[in-house]
Amino acid sequence: MRIGFDAKRAYWNNTGLGNYSRFVINGLVNFFPQNDYLLYSPGLTKHPEMLGLETNPSVYPINLGKGLA
Secondary structure, rough: EOOOOOOOOHHHHOHHHOOOEEEEEHHHHHOOOOOEEEEEOOOOOOOHHHHHOOOHHEEEOOOOOOOOO
């Protein structure tokens, strides 16, 4: 199954919603590795390893448009 996430918070927030997003993504990747996880973000941080994933899901930088991000 393909599962897509709005991963902006996972990449850009170090606390709060960012922590929660990383927790959910990590849990799914670790417990359901057979799925294909697509992470969408308007840009990548300088340190994408902060997601802490053992396997790297596909990441798609996208422009959400002004006011939508």
